[in-house]
Amino acid sequence: MSAALIVLILIAVLAIVVVSMTVKIVPQARSGIVERFGKYRTTLSAGLNIVVPFIDKVRYVIDLREQVVSFPPQPVITEDNLVVSIDTVIYFQVTDPVAATYEIANYIQAIEQLTMTTLRNITGGMTLEHALTSRDQINSGLRGELDSATGKWGIRVNRVELKGIDPPPSIIDAMEQQMRAERNKRAAILTAEGERQSAILTAEGDKQSAILTAEGQRQAQILTAQADRQAQILRAQGEAQAIQTVFQAIHDGNPDQKLLSYQYLQMLPKIAEGDNATTWIIPAELTKALGTLGGTVGKIPVDGGGSKTRIDFDAPIEDDGAADTSATNEAVQEALDAAKAAENPATSAADVPSQEEPPPPPPGAPQG
Template structure:
């Protein structure tokens, strides 16, 4: 009897333990933004998505755990040989994302190493058809070509490549010294232009002062026949001093000057505690009174902080709950494209091609992150020494739906609005491509058009290689407009590279923005 009871207790304990442990060994919690590949008896059965899942012990086996978030790999330098037999070391960074855990598990042994192998094999083939000068001027074109090949290959592995960037190109020592000497020569040339510009401005001010003195003497001599006093025209500063009621500090940033003012707010030049320059945009008070604005603004800040690349101004800090709300981006020293076009007119062909490629590459990076700019125009493009940069991307959507924008009907700037922005149809990345085509028209001198003049009548003002792209971008039907990748492919390669993508007078404007700014009182 006692033995039977003991056996019964043992059975109860075992059964109880099994009941307690069964959920622990059968229930699997898959983290968010990940998946797990399950095999049964060595064969694929299913892919478990995020959440609670059941795995049968001793029968099912988790073959692979896959992170579905965007990843990046910085690959060590590899040696490549140019067409003119120069050996250089190039390293790159690849941003990728697994889209199908099953294919990523079974179609390739190691997709990270496979991406590296394909990337550098492709790079060797591309560089092998270029001389050194072409290579140094074609970094963005090479990035686009690399991504196109990787997109095609990795799609079969359940992987999507979001971005490819060549990080450094190490030249042999003799070539590096020659490059440094050329850079010094270019710097001295630009310094000479700046000195000549300063002397010219000083001469103008001196001449105006002398005329003013002469006018004043004439007034004194001519009894009763006084002329209005002449005021010399002061040279317009690059950065406007702070106004009396402007804030002097926001967050940890000291504000030093005004960079500009638009429909959404005022942009200030700020300085971090480490003396780095940032552009701080402060939102107008009337927007903050809209109940849903801060929520939209916070959401858009989270979105745009994911955007990277060489052709945008990254968001480095923000405060959607501040009074007033603000956000800070990297300061890009240079004038806006709008200022450039107002001062120098239509851009030369080489500059126009570089502008088109840079803006198209930036739009590609913005659209990959699920963001539509909605207000692309010359004043939202900075012309810098390192190429064109897009600013204010994604912020127009924070305004969309507010009482203020509803009273204005549309979000955006007249002259650059796509047809769907007027009709209330769905806003898509194709909306930005319409504005992109219009921006190129302005930069080439084919817009704005006079009354009764059509775009077709102004196409002869455009370089022949841009006519097709611009015409497609300005299609009424969004589905007929090209993607940024298609624009990059069609425009690469453009004209033969020259010493500098900016002509001297525009380079001077850029250099003036690099001058130190005097702090406001």
């Protein structure tokens, strides 16, 4: 190989090296930190960049995208002296590549330690129950503390999330027992409340039933009394008319002494028909007594002028209680309405008459 060829090869290699050291390509959403003789010179943006070869050097390439870092669980002591394990997730973004490079040696480790200490400070002022129910409060407190502390590092903390808060197993068992006891308490309260409502409704139903039963008995007694009254009136009227009829028939027939003696003899066997009439004594003076009785009867005027009141045998019997028929029908209708209302007491509680103010009795009913 000739010397000229070797020289050309060396020049080509040197040219390639110089071009590679001069032209720098920075990917999208990244920044390059350029140092000249170990000192910061400039920041390269995304795209094609030119630097001085052998003098300038791209020391770091910083990722400007939002990054997610998950930290392992950390033991934290709560206000009630219980140790819980809390693991967190941090969402952050580099806003100043120069500060992130020269203000902090390892910003990932710094964020982790800062998160652990801040989490212990916040959770140490809370009880376990408060910490379990206040994740949003812990997240916002962590984010505020981390964002203010990492601002000088050129880092912005966008979001902090707690992945889990794990109490000790004994505390978990105690919490489960407490929850079961609370549920049993609520179930017992609901059961007692249901029984109370059931007893109230049952007593109310018994009360309404007793009221309706008493009202029905009252109406029935009123109707029975009215029926007995009408029956007694009708019987008395019938007996009166029967007596008047017999009295008129006797006077119209003009009976003599023989007829009266014959009627007397017919009544004697009926006197002896009693259960206690085991012995019947006929006096010897029976004929004389009959004669005397006949003589006495004979002295009665045969024609005494007839009956004072003439009875029309063909006239119908008057019913003085017809005026009370409408009142009786109204009372029956009220009793039927009360029975229907008892079948469905939920329709209207106002339809049932109260015990303090009973409804007025129907017309014609006995007072008191």
